[in-house]
Amino acid sequence: MNEAARNSATGKPSTEKPSTMPSATGTRPALADAAPPAANEDRPEVPAYDLMELLFFAYRDFVADPDRILAEYGFGRAHHRVLHFVDRNPGLTIAELLDILRITKQSLNRVLKELIEQGYIAQRTGTSDRRHRLLSCTPSGRRLARRLAALQGRRLRRALDEVGPELRGPAGRFLLALIEPGERDAVSRLLAAPAATDEP
Amino acid sequence: MNEAARNSATGKPSTEKPSTMPSATGTRPALADAAPPAANEDRPEVPAYDLMELLFFAYRDFVADPDRILAEYGFGRAHHRVLHFVDRNPGLTIAELLDILRITKQSLNRVLKELIEQGYIAQRTGTSDRRHRLLSCTPSGRRLARRLAALQGRRLRRALDEVGPELRGPAGRFLLALIEPGERDAVSRLLAAPAATDEP
DNA sequence: GAGATATGTCAACAACACTGACATAAATCC
């Protein structure tokens, strides 16, 4: 079921709301440079509902891309996240990965074990600290990781082409500013990650 | 376990990567206006890994905000999403909500039933089509929805203050461009939603 | 050698998604 499932004339719910609502389709008042809601004295300022919802929909579609492919391998989104960060940061330790994903060791272990058993990720013991398990992608792991990244990269490139490539920097800064302040340095360090090897 | 759990000197994994990596903390090369990776003939262009990861981290922190409060009520993120869209679009039908959330009717029903039983959402039968169930928030539902929205709104406002309010429009356009093209009109219609009643 | 740290593992459980099947009421089509 999709758009056809819509009902009431405008596609909007049926509450009687006389005028004030521009006929939507085509014009996007919320995204033009409408003055941000003025924060006067007692009214604490209207939250940016549009951005909240855009973030929800954008993320929804963004993570949906890889799902088809993952299903072919019997993997889910959790596997994707692990594969992605290991591919981007070869030599990553378990503790670092846990700090990135913010899940419990037990949760990570389940998916990581599967990725290792099926030959997508390899472990080696750390040299300076032999307690560490340094994670890296096997060739097939790297292939899968890059295939998924290419998919999401395509969506990002398309988006940047549409809004203008000059918005790449601003978009990144905006997203970074959404991140918990105390985490930004750690994230920035991660982003600066080398492109690893360049072989597909 | 948090930052203290980090190990290797730089906070980066231990692969030997001689120079090329600026000492991260403070400077954020990936977010400056570094020329986007040139797309020459055979090399299909390097995907925007930085944006992928920023989207992941930003969304992770963005949805984490309401969790504490939801836990007080015994609710989860699924309840939050339902509450949010019903608050923003009073009179929403089940089918419309399903199309927004992209989950199955059975999944929705579980959380919706709880929200209704506990008096946060009310149903009434449609007038033009009596098969429809028009959803709306009760006063306490609206209170909760707005409390959660205020939290996320605060994070958005802070971010916009940091990057400059002139990026609000561009940020929204970028997020919209990430959405599946066929969905954008539906999303835009939703965003144009009236602010419903203004009472907190 | 004592204690802290990094990892691994077992067991139980919870939230949230899925499929498939079936039921009811109301609208629409012919």
Place this chain on the structure above:
DNA sequence: GGATTTATGTCAGTGTTGTTGACATATCTC
């Protein structure tokens, strides 16, 4: 006005991904 379609509700089973709590092992640090 009966057949069909649509909108919703519900039962039952399952899978993925997260959680807690407890405990084990290897290794590093002091």
